[in-house]
Amino acid sequence: MTTNTATRTAAPRVLLNKVPEVTIWFWLIKILCTTVGESFADWINMQLGVGLMATAVIFTVVFAAVLIWQFRTSQYRPAAYWSTVVVVSVTGTLYTDILTDQLGVPLWISTSVFAVALAAVFGIWYSRERTLSIHSIVSKPREAFYWLAVLVTFALGTASGDWTLELTGWSPGVSVLLPLALIAIIVACWRMGANPVLAFWLAYILTRPLGANLGDWLASPKVPDQGLGLGTLVTSLIFLAAILATVVYLTLTKSDVIEGHQQARTPKYHRRGREWPMVGVMAGAAIAAGVLLNWASAQPHANAAAEGEGPNPAAANLHLSSKQALAHFPGADVRHFRTLVKGMDTALGKGDQASLNAHVDAYEKAWDDDQAKLQPLDGKAWTFIDAQNDGLFTSVREKKDPTAEKAAIAALLKTFG
Structure with missing residues (x-):
């Protein structure tokens, strides 16, 4: 899906666009990055015994380093951009885990706080720049807003995904289906004329629980209804190799490079008259998902059984x-x-x-x-x-x-x- 472009550039210095074109490659590598971020962090934290806080410190330092690298580039570079996405996916996940595991903050509170924080980031970003389109990341302030929003989306996706598992008791394989279905609905709405910026950011948030659950499914023990038993290290290596191959391909072909500033570009499927009806469809999907989660949480599962005595x-x-x-x-x-x-x-x-x-x-x-x-x-x-x-x-x-x-x-x- 594509997004609207800006009608003006607010910053004094205009750069070439610092993010890739939104193609199938974008979504493929985004899910790969999310999955490897989840599994690699788990491997360092649990298998190597580094610990959650130490792992968070390590990745915060790495995040700062790759973010500096990304900011110093004058235009979109696949290696710098996607390295930053991988690391920010891990960092955002770790921050949510610290709130939950170390500070004991309930997941519903974390989800609510990150949702409000993301709304605040978007509100300030839009009030300053008059656009949330990633096709307009042509100044340092816009790039800063973009990466802050990306960090919060990963934290929000982690909290909401874990909250879903907590409510339902679903296995990783089953839990993949909910974000996948919601993304499919968003794509359908985009094709039918929905606001492309709204559709992009909603799908971007949902790829986080999708990728994380996919990673858990691959790494979890090979038992009925659980996982494929690849382990966190093997899963990480497979997806890192896939990311590397994709980045090399994009670097050589430049198939995801946005030419110039594309300020006058018209989104392919956008129909202003259909924006609000499509918002209604997406809102209906969100309500249906909430009803499903409420129903699943009320079904007998281990949380309820654990309250009894004996075997x-x-x-x-x-x-x-x-x-x-x-x-x-x-x-x-x-x-x-x-x-x-x-x-x-x-x-x-x-x-x-x-x-x-x-x-x-x-x-x-x-x-x-x-x-x-x-x-x-x-x-x-x-x-x-x-x-x-x-x-x-x-x-x-x-x-x-x-x-x-x-x-x-x-x-x-x-x-x-």
Whole structure:
């Protein structure tokens, strides 16, 4: 889809356009960047054990560096532009995760705050420049507004996507379908004459949960209704390679370069008389999505089941990735559990059953002590891990089978990273 161009340039210095043409390549590489940003951050944070705050600091520094690179270019350069998109996708995601995981801010509040922040950015941008079109990024102020809006869209997309998963209990594969359907409706409205700027930014926001859920689906364990089991590292490498190949292609062909300033360009499908009817269609789609989410949240799933006592039959069919299981639990508690589980693994490797029993007892006490705190934060994740714990306790205390013990500990190691 394309967007309107500006009728004037407000800045004293006019540059060549600093962003690419909006073609199929734009949307393809945008989703690739979003997916690799999600999976690569997860790999650094969880698999390497760097931690959420340290990962956020690292990517904030990298973001500043690539943003300086992008600002210093005099026109659109695929390598600089798309490197910035990859890093800003990770950075925006991490900021949302910090609010949720470290500060305990509910996802509905994060979603609301970022939505208001994005509206404020667009309002100030438009009041100053009289356009929100990305075909008019021909001055430093407009470029600054553009990247600020992009950062907030990634944070908003992360919060709203995670809130959807929290409400519904859907698996990553199923959760891909909602943003995909909404994007399809937006594209249809654009083709029928909707305001191209509005359609562009709505689709841009929705590609964030689409790409993130796609990454989770590829990386999550290969179990029914969960994922393909590629892991975060393999998923990251595949998508990084695809991004690199696409950027090289665009650099050589220049097929996404906007010639000149294109100030007089007329959008291909825009029909002013159809703007408001198409707004009504998109608003109706948003309302329908809200009704669907409300219905899904009311259906029996793990969060409700977790409130009961004793064995939970819903847990047998509940599968979460490490990120999903740990997303809402405090980092200090997760690190403590991880240490205890690694101690079990060490004791098992040495064949020291007494030490293994001691570590299991310590782990059980820590888990039971934290139940009152953890279960309200994420009942689904608590149920999932509690079911794994039951398997551990049974294998160590009743079966006393090294093979079963190894499998139970391996499952917890995968969860706690």
